Amino acid sequence: MTTSSQGDLPSPVVSPVLRAPQRPLRRLREGWPAYLFVLPSVVLMAYFSYVPAYTAITRAFTDWDGLNVPTFTGLENFQRALTDPVMGQAALNAGIWVVLGLLLAVIPPLLIAELIFNLRGERRQYAWRSLFVVPIVVPSLVLLLMWGTFFRSDGLINTVLSSVGLGAWRHDWLSDPSTALYSLIFLGFPYVDVFFLLLLYSGLQNIGTEVFEAGKIDGATGWRRVLYLDLPLLKPQLGLIVLLSIIGNVQYFISPLVLTSGGPGYATTVPALLMYNTATRNGEYGYAMAIAVLLMLVVIVLTGASRLIGRERS
Amino acid sequence: MSRRSLTAGELVRNAILLVLALLSLFPVYFSLVNSLKSPVQYAENLLNLPATLHPENYVLAWEQIKGPLFNSVIVTLSSVLATVIFAALSAYALALIDFPGRRLLFGLIFALLLVPDFLTLIPLYVQIKSLTLPSNYLAIILPTVAAGQPFAILVLYAAFRAMPRDMLEAARLDGAGHWALLRSIVLPLSLPILVSVSIIRLVPVWNDFLLPSLVLDEVHRTVPVALVGFQGGGAATGSTPNYGALMASYVLSALPLVVLFLFLMRSYVQGVTSGGVKA
Numbered sequence: 001m002t003t004s005s006q007g008d009l010p011s012p013v014v015s016p017v018l019r020a021p022q023r024p025l026r027r028l029r030e031g032w033p034a035y036l037f038v039l040p041s042v043v044l045m046a047y048f049s050y051v052p053a054y055t056a057i058t059r060a061f062t063d064w065d066g067l068n069v070p071t072f073t074g075l076e077n078f079q080r081a082l083t084d085p086v087m088g089q090a091a092l093n094a095g096i097w098v099v100l101g102l103l104l105a106v107i108p109p110l111l112i113a114e115l116i117f118n119l120r121g122e123r124r125q126y127a128w129r130s131l132f133v134v135p136i137v138v139p140s141l142v143l144l145l146m147w148g149t150f151f152r153s154d155g156l157i158n159t160v161l162s163s164v165g166l167g168a169w170r171h172d173w174l175s176d177p178s179t180a181l182y183s184l185i186f187l188g189f190p191y192v193d194v195f196f197l198l199l200l201y202s203g204l205q206n207i208g209t210e211v212f213e214a215g216k217i218d219g220a221t222g223w224r225r226v227l228y229l230d231l232p233l234l235k236p237q238l239g240l241i242v243l244l245s246i247i248g249n250v251q252y253f254i255s256p257l258v259l260t261s262g263g264p265g266y267a268t269t270v271p272a273l274l275m276y277n278t279a280t281r282n283g284e285y286g287y288a289m290a291i292a293v294l295l296m297l298v299v300i301v302l303t304g305a306s307r308l309i310g311r312e313r314s
Numbered sequence: 315m316s317r318r319s320l321t322a323g324e325l326v327r328n329a330i331l332l333v334l335a336l337l338s339l340f341p342v343y344f345s346l347v348n349s350l351k352s353p354v355q356y357a358e359n360l361l362n363l364p365a366t367l368h369p370e371n372y373v374l375a376w377e378q379i380k381g382p383l384f385n386s387v388i389v390t391l392s393s394v395l396a397t398v399i400f401a402a403l404s405a406y407a408l409a410l411i412d413f414p415g416r417r418l419l420f421g422l423i424f425a426l427l428l429v430p431d432f433l434t435l436i437p438l439y440v441q442i443k444s445l446t447l448p449s450n451y452l453a454i455i456l457p458t459v460a461a462g463q464p465f466a467i468l469v470l471y472a473a474f475r476a477m478p479r480d481m482l483e484a485a486r487l488d489g490a491g492h493w494a495l496l497r498s499i500v501l502p503l504s505l506p507i508l509v510s511v512s513i514i515r516l517v518p519v520w521n522d523f524l525l526p527s528l529v530l531d532e533v534h535r536t537v538p539v540a541l542v543g544f545q546g547g548g549a550a551t552g553s554t555p556n557y558g559a560l561m562a563s564y565v566l567s568a569l570p571l572v573v574l575f576l577f578l579m580r581s582y583v584q585g586v587t588s589g590g591v592k593a
Contacts, residue, residue, distance in 0.1 A: 031413030033492045038419060041404040041463050045426060048460035052437035053429050059437070066440050112334060115327045128331055130579060135338045137571040140521040141538040142564045146341050149557070156344070156360050190337045195586055202587035251432040254523060258542055272432050279436045280528070292433045299430055 060293045064286035066279070077290030086266055087274065087291070094270040097185050098249045098302075104191040105245035106238065112192060113200035114226060129201060136194045141258070147187045148174070148259045174260050177267040184255045184268055196241050203237035204230060239310045246302050250295065271295050342568075349375075349561035356557045368558055375562035381533070382540035386520065387570060389451055389536055393458040394516045398508055400459065401466030406496050408467070409474035410482065426464045431524075439528040453529040454536070458522065462515050473507045474500060510585025513578045520571060537567045 060077055062070035081087050116128045150156040151173040158170045173183040207230070215221075215229045231238070253273035256262050262269035262277070271291055279288035348356055349371055351364045407413070408420055442453050477500065485495055501508070523538040530539060544560060575582070 031411045034407035034411040034413035034416070037403040037407035037411070037492070040400040041423075041467065042419070044400065044456065044460035045423070045463050048438065048441075048457040049426050049429065049434065049463075050422075052434035052441060055437035055441070056433045108334075112331065115331050118323075119327055119331075120324060128335070129583065131335050132338060133579060133583060134575075135342065136517060136582075137568050137575055138341055138564075139538060139541075139567055139571070141523055141541050142345070142567060143341055145541060146345065146564065154357070159360055190334055192334065192338050198583060198586040205587075247430065251430050253432075258523075275432065276436070276524075280439075285436060285440070288436055292436070296430055296433050300428075 056289045056292055059286055060289040062286045064289065065283050066285040070286060073286070077287045078294065080287060081290050081294055086269065087271065089266045090269045090271045090274050093181055093266075093268065094250060094272075096181065097252070097270065098246055100182075100185050101249040102242060102245050104186075105193060105196060105241055108191045109193055109196040109200055109241070110234075110238075113197055113204060114230065116201060117204040129198070132192055132197055133194050135192070141254075143188060144255055144258060151183050151187075151259075175264055177264050180260055180264060180267045184259065187255060196244075199237045199241065200234060203234045207233050235310070239306070243303060243306055246306065247299055250299050250302065345561045345564040345568075349558060349565050351558050353556060353558065371556075371558040371562040372566070374556070374559040375566055378544065378559075379537070379540065379563045379566050382535055382537045383567065383570070385451070385530075385534055386536040386538075389454055389458070389526075390516060390520050392451070393455045393462070393519050394512050396455070396459045397462035397466050397515055398512050401463055401470055401511070402496070402501065402508065404463070404467050405470035405474050406492070406500060409471050410495075410500075411492065423464050423467055427468075431461070435524060435528075438525065442529045450529075450531050450534040453534075454522075454526050457525060457529075458519055462519070466511050466515060469511050470504070470507065473504050477503060506581065507585070509578065509581045510588075513574070513582045514585050516574070517571075517582075541567060 059070055061072060061074060062077075063073050064070035112132060116125050116132075119125050119128065152158075153170070153172040157173065161167060161169050171179055173179050211229065211233070212225070215225055220228050251272050253270050253276060256268040256270060256273050257276065260268045262273050272295060275288045275291040275295065278284050278291065344360070347363055348360065350367045350369065351371075352366075352368050355364050355366075355368075404423075408416060438457055442457065445453070447453055447456075482495060482499065485499055490498070521538060522536075523542070526536045527539045527542070530536065535543075541563065544555065544563060
């Protein structure tokens with residue numbers, strides 16, 4: 001049964017689990033098409049993912065300018081990054097962003113998922129769920145640029161403030177150092193991330209009727225059910241959202257890049273933007289890579305920490 | 315599902331959802347009504363429906379956005395298509411063929427999920443700039459396909475592993491090669507998941523801004539890059555753009571995804587809700 005009727009076809013190896021381990025030579029012969037199958041992916045990932053990652057990490061220790069052969073400078077770039085006051089300001093901004101961004105990533109989607117889930121009728125739930133997916137058709141850059149116009153002195157926010165009698169609060173939101181950062185963070189009201197919403201909603205669906213029935217007997221209804229049943233049982237989904245939100249916000253810099261260029265002053269500068277500008281504007285690629293590597297370390301530490309906290313709670 | 319809800323509670327929930335849904339959809343309303351206003355009408359009122367319509371805004375916007383729209387469609391479709399084809403090949407090999415190095419390869423692919431985009435952005439830019447490519451489109455298509463591999467491979471890997479083994483074994487015994495097996499059994503059976511992976515990957519590719527803005531030239535630039543260009547360098551600058559035409563270009567730039575989601579909304583929702591959390 002191991003010899004196939006067509007000469008050049010490999011013999012049947014379908015399930016590596018069901019079969020006993022074979023001698024390496026035979027395994028290689030039988031599995032050789034596998035190497036052809038993975039070739040395109042492997043070549044692309046090697047060249048467009050692994051090589052740049054390697055470049056980034058190794059060039060962080062050099063004075064690379066993007067063109068010439070770099071010379072090794074040891075930890076000089078890292079020293080500079082850690083003592084640069086602009087970097088301090090940027091790190092503070094990113095910290096505020098990560099903390100507030102976490103609230104925006106969790107609370108609105110959770111609220112809406114619960115509201116939809118507690119409606120009567122499958123079809124009504126499906127209709128609402130679909131309605132909240134619709135805004136995904138708006139390109140994210142469009143949302144960003146549109147909010148940019150809302151924040152202008154002649155923009156929507158000031159118009160609304162004037163019309164409800166809060167004209168004193170009028171502002172040039174993105175040009176005032178005290179409001180610019182918060183304007184960017186709180187851009188996108190009502191902050192319903194479609195992906196997070198669907199994740200939480202499907203998490204609620206997976207809990208199962210018998211759990212809720214049992215909870216009802218113990219008096220877990222309404223808010224008590226959300227607090228004592230839903231939230232603990234949604235932990236895998238919430239954990240993933242926390243993780244994705246932190247990782248996303250640590251490295252996010254598109255809105256400061258496009259709307260404020262990090263200003264006024266350094267009010268909306270974050271480390272990732274600093275990294276980008278250091279390379280593309282100043283041509284200090286080596287220093288930029290050091291910032292990138294530091295940022296990656298932060299991401300790794302935060303990821304590890306959130307996993308640890310998640311594990312301790314269970 | 316809970317059946318305890320009073321009519322009042324149900325009413326309140328629906329009301330809150332309605333308000334939040336309308337707020338979520340507000341950008342759509344804002345761009346639609348303002349895309350039909352003259353600059354004077356825009357300055358007078360940002361929220362009303364204009365008394366006289368100015369469809370000529372769309373003519374102006376179309377002139378500017380048609381090139382980038384074409385580029386975006388080309389780049390997005392070919393990137394997603396290639397992503398799914400290559401990922402399906404790899405996932406098939408990893409899931410259903412036994413070969414030395416399988417585990418190592420799996421580890422290497424999985425490790426890439428942990429490499430953040432900002433780390434590779436600048437080196438990738440330098441690397442691509444030094445390449446001579448037959449078309450500038452490839453400068454963004456190739457890295458985009460590469461970046462999509464880990465996610466697509468892992469999802470398809472899980473799907474292929476869950477396929478009925480006896481059917482595959484039987485086909486193998488009948489003399490079907492791996493290629494025939496993939497084409498005539500594995501891919502047709504996993505069509506729904508292939509569509510889901512495609513549409514889930516398509517959204518971020520369509521919206522991608524950073525790398526396209528660095529590697530694409532003026533002629534090949536995609537919609538997000540072009541839109542930032544229209545704005546004239548950020549809201550902080552003093553110049554006032556033609557808002558009507560700007561909003562019209564926003565509306566036009568959303569149309570391809572509107573069409574797509576008319577047909578594939580269900581695939582997207584099911585894809586996200588079924589494959590979200592595995593851990």
